[in-house]
Amino acid sequence: MKLLFKKNGSSDTSLPSPSKEPRDRQFGMIENISKPQVYSYHTRRVLRPDNERSVIQEDSDYLSSISRARRWFMLIGLLILLGAVIDGLRVGNQPQIVIIQPAGYNYMPHNLNQYRAATVKAIDSSFLNRFKLTLSSSNIATKLEEEFPEIAHAAVDLKLIGTEPTVYIQLVKPALIYVSAVGKSYLVNGDGIVIGSTSILPPSKVNQLPRVNSINSLAIKDGTQVLTSSNVTFIQIVQQALSAKGIVITKMELVPMAEELDVYPGGVGYYVKFNLHETDALQQIGTYLATVATLKNKNITPSQYINVMVDGRAYYK
Numbered sequence: 141m142k143l144l145f146k147k148n149g150s151s152d153t154s155l156p157s158p159s160k161e162p163r164d165r166q167f168g169m170i171e172n173i174s175k176p177q178v179y180s181y182h183t184r185r186v187l188r189p190d191n192e193r194s195v196i197q198e199d200s201d202y203l204s205s206i207s208r209a210r211r212w213f214m215l216i217g218l219l220i221l222l223g224a225v226i227d228g229l230r231v232g233n234q235p236q237i238v239i240i241q242p243a244g245y246n247y248m249p250h251n252l253n254q255y256r257a258a259t260v261k262a263i264d265s266s267f268l269n270r271f272k273l274t275l276s277s278s279n280i281a282t283k284l285e286e287e288f289p290e291i292a293h294a295a296v297d298l299k300l301i302g303t304e305p306t307v308y309i310q311l312v313k314p315a316l317i318y319v320s321a322v323g324k325s326y327l328v329n330g331d332g333i334v335i336g337s338t339s340i341l342p343p344s345k346v347n348q349l350p351r352v353n354s355i356n357s358l359a360i361k362d363g364t365q366v367l368t369s370s371n372v373t374f375i376q377i378v379q380q381a382l383s384a385k386g387i388v389i390t391k392m393e394l395v396p397m398a399e400e401l402d403v404y405p406g407g408v409g410y411y412v413k414f415n416l417h418e419t420d421a422l423q424q425i426g427t428y429l430a431t432v433a434t435l436k437n438k439n440i441t442p443s444q445y446i447n448v449m450v451d452g453r454a455y456y457k
Contacts, residue, residue, distance in 0.1 A: 232303040242313035249336035290335035316350040332367030350379040377421040410442040415449035
């Protein structure tokens, strides 16, 4: 067996010796492949050109301006809507007046402008009446009824759309004609209150109403109470009942301080005394008719009056 060895100066025919390089450099390629890469913004950030940054800034400013404009438009729209809502809740000062006439009548004690002015005055009496939600319709209607005795009923209506209220005025039916001591004639309602002059009615309607004369010199104007409601009812019943019996009444007179109504039938030389204090007019009328029949059977004709003021009794003269 021969041993191989290197001689000085001879060619190197032995195997290469292991590399003296560090281990990490020998396997650096493998480590670089297997080790995960970590991204770093500061080390990997790519700088944008100046012109590109300028375009982005302009786009951002444009979008911001659009956003601000939209907010302004929304704010203006909300203010307009709020103003429209507030205006829709406001009550106007030009109310529409609707007159409702009683059956068979067509009269106007006051014109529409007078009713409208009174309505506006009633609305202005309270700040709360300037808005639909706080308007006191009943209070306004009451004020109108108190100011105008010819109003039987008033109502205020507010529509959802629009600001002007509609006022419905139901006029009362005249009950009778009251003639003062100086000869002036007035229309009286069922409560005995003067509602106006007879000149507001056509003559045909005036002639259909009971007429009662008074010797009282009381100063009379619209709204003056000249009779009680029971007095009015009593006079109406007397007129209707005697007319139904074919008795024509030529005159009726009130005797002040006596609660007395003197009725003058046509074609006879006497009058009949009725007691206004007693509200049962039909009983007194019945007494009067029975008395007339009894006196006729006896061929007696009163020369002055028949008195039925005492309940169930009659006197004549």
